[in-house]
Amino acid sequence: MEGTKSVPRPARGLGLIKKLREQPEYQGWALISPTIIYLILFLILPLLLVVVLSFLARGTYGNVVYRLNLDNYSRLFDPLYLRILSYSLGVAALTTVITILIGYPLAYYIARVPERQRSMLLFLILVPFWTNFIIRIYAWIMILRSEGLLNTFLLNLGVIDAPLDILYTPTAVLIGMVYEFLPFMVLPLYTSLEKIEMAQLEAAADLGARPWVGFLRITLPLSIPGMIAGSILVFIPAMGMFVVPDLMGGAKTVLVGNLIRNQFLTARDWPFGAAGSMVLLLITLVFTLIYTRKAGFGEELLV
Amino acid sequence: MSEKKPSLWLRLIAWVVYIYIYAPILILIIFSFNTQKINVRWEGFTLDWYRVLFRNAEVMLATRNTLMIAIVSTITATVIGTLAALALQRYRFRGYTISESILYIPVIIPEVVMGISLLAFFSQVGIRLGLNTIMLAHIAFSIPFVTLVVRARLHGFDRAIEEAAMDLGANELVTFWRVTLPTIIPGVLSGALLAFTLSLDDYVITYFTAGPGSTTLPLRIFSMVRFAVTPEVNALSTLWVLTVFVLLLIGQIAQRRRT
Numbered sequence: 001m002e003g004t005k006s007v008p009r010p011a012r013g014l015g016l017i018k019k020l021r022e023q024p025e026y027q028g029w030a031l032i033s034p035t036i037i038y039l040i041l042f043l044i045l046p047l048l049l050v051v052v053l054s055f056l057a058r059g060t061y062g063n064v065v066y067r068l069n070l071d072n073y074s075r076l077f078d079p080l081y082l083r084i085l086s087y088s089l090g091v092a093a094l095t096t097v098i099t100i101l102i103g104y105p106l107a108y109y110i111a112r113v114p115e116r117q118r119s120m121l122l123f124l125i126l127v128p129f130w131t132n133f134i135i136r137i138y139a140w141i142m143i144l145r146s147e148g149l150l151n152t153f154l155l156n157l158g159v160i161d162a163p164l165d166i167l168y169t170p171t172a173v174l175i176g177m178v179y180e181f182l183p184f185m186v187l188p189l190y191t192s193l194e195k196i197e198m199a200q201l202e203a204a205a206d207l208g209a210r211p212w213v214g215f216l217r218i219t220l221p222l223s224i225p226g227m228i229a230g231s232i233l234v235f236i237p238a239m240g241m242f243v244v245p246d247l248m249g250g251a252k253t254v255l256v257g258n259l260i261r262n263q264f265l266t267a268r269d270w271p272f273g274a275a276g277s278m279v280l281l282l283i284t285l286v287f288t289l290i291y292t293r294k295a296g297f298g299e300e301l302l303v
Numbered sequence: 304m305s306e307k308k309p310s311l312w313l314r315l316i317a318w319v320v321y322i323y324i325y326a327p328i329l330i331l332i333i334f335s336f337n338t339q340k341i342n343v344r345w346e347g348f349t350l351d352w353y354r355v356l357f358r359n360a361e362v363m364l365a366t367r368n369t370l371m372i373a374i375v376s377t378i379t380a381t382v383i384g385t386l387a388a389l390a391l392q393r394y395r396f397r398g399y400t401i402s403e404s405i406l407y408i409p410v411i412i413p414e415v416v417m418g419i420s421l422l423a424f425f426s427q428v429g430i431r432l433g434l435n436t437i438m439l440a441h442i443a444f445s446i447p448f449v450t451l452v453v454r455a456r457l458h459g460f461d462r463a464i465e466e467a468a469m470d471l472g473a474n475e476l477v478t479f480w481r482v483t484l485p486t487i488i489p490g491v492l493s494g495a496l497l498a499f500t501l502s503l504d505d506y507v508i509t510y511f512t513a514g515p516g517s518t519t520l521p522l523r524i525f526s527m528v529r530f531a532v533t534p535e536v537n538a539l540s541t542l543w544v545l546t547v548f549v550l551l552l553i554g555q556i557a558q559r560r561r562t
Contacts, residue, residue, distance in 0.1 A: 110317070274419070284412060
């Protein structure tokens with residue numbers, strides 16, 4: 001900024017353009033600033049607001065009272081809420097495990113077919129994934145409800161005498177969650193399985209390893225990064241999910257997502273809902289950090 | 304990983320999983336043509352549910368809202384997000400790491416948290432909820448995805464071509480327009496396609512930022528599903544699935560043409 005004193009106003013504008021042309025750092029800032037300004041306004045500020053809210057109190061009419069306290073957090077230790085929290089963790093974990101069990105053979109298969117077929121098979125996984133997720137839930141409601149397809153089919157076959165009550169149970173929630181999140185697991189798993197060199201497995205076989213030993217010792221360990229990436233992609237949204245429990249779980253299944261939603265829209269206790277969000281955010285953060293430590297923020301997460 | 308053919312067992316399991324993925328959607332489509340309203344028993348072919356659907360004013364309004372939101376937020380997010388991708392891929396500047404971290408936040412935070420934070424923010428600032436707030440929210444969650452996709456594309460970009468253009472006398476603007484943009488355009492388009500579908504599909508964040516009169520299709524479908532199972536929803540779903548399928552197919556073919 002030398003000589004700013006003597007430079008008249010219009011030239012200062014030119015100076016900025018000159019800087020923009022000559023200094024890469026200014027160009028970088030110019031390009032990134034719209035994004036950063038936008039995200040500070042509509043992402044960071046709102047999140048900070050929630051942080052502040054979580055330390056405030058609810059007024060008598062559902063308004064927010066500016067009295068700093070920790071009550072919202074201590075309330076979360078109430079057995080009722082602890083149960084919701086551990087239940088959500090359980091559902092999310094189980095969803096993750098089941099998607100691994102179903103997704104692994106599929107990803108493994110796609111990685112092994114001739115290259116021409118692979119893009120088609122991946123495409124086939126993507127189509128339902130791009131289809132609105134409420135539509136996918138609805139498909140399962142049609143199948144599972146008491147006068148639905150599954151019951152009609154089983155009753156006609158004579159396998160059961162009375163319709164099974166699957167819809168509006170925790171089982172239904174699990175079925176819905178697994179179906180929703182399966183593609184998130186298959187894609188990163190495929191990415192890491194596809195990279196494994198066949199030569200390594202052949203070498204193992206030449207040295208006398210049986211196929212399953214080769215799988216356990218080579219394929220499985222090398223696919224761990226994909227598995228972790230997939231688990232993050234399934235676990236985090238599963239933790240905060242409230243739509244599947246809403247539509248398929250009936251009133252019995254309340255997950256953290258439902259709790260937060262209810263505090264904001266029905267109970268109108270925003271500070272308590274904000275505290276719940278903070279806990280959910282913290283769990284998400286911890287899992288992501290574990291992942292980035294273990295695997296690095298790899299390409300598996302970014303398919 | 305290819306040479307060895309997958310075993311019969313593996314093939315069998317994989318196809319069972321594919322059936323599991325597709326059966327619900329096929330069932331959905333088949334029953335959109337069924338005359339029977341309540342039972343899932345095939346009674347006869349009809350197109351009535353499509354007729355009912357197109358006469359449903361609420362659905363039509365929701366469709367219009369959804370498309371408008373998706374178009375506006377896709378264009379905005381694509382432009383802003385592409386600039387950010389260029390910045391991150393080609394420049395080193397103070398604040399680089401923090402900018403990158405901010406960009407990853409929408410990818411990893413739970414949707415419900417983003418939804419309630421925007422709801423709290425808009426009501427605190429005093430912005431009335433409606434189409435505008437939905438658009439603002441959709442732009443926010445789309446930008447990072449556009450940036451990720453465009454960055455991946457820029458990764459293999461050879462800057463020597465740009466330098467050659469400059470040496471031949473083109474200025475920065477001409478170089479960008481004639482050399483850089485044509486090269487990254489496939490990445491920009493797939494980023495835009497991603498942003499568009501994310502916006503079309505979004506339920507959770509829209510749910511918290513929508514006001515009266517700004518219902519979108521996912522919100523509409525949700526309330527239809529919640530209250531009754533009717534073949535009208537099947538008809539709507541069928542049209543949705545077909546649209547997505549055609550869009551994706553075009554994307555795939557376009558990509559194959561290019562490579």
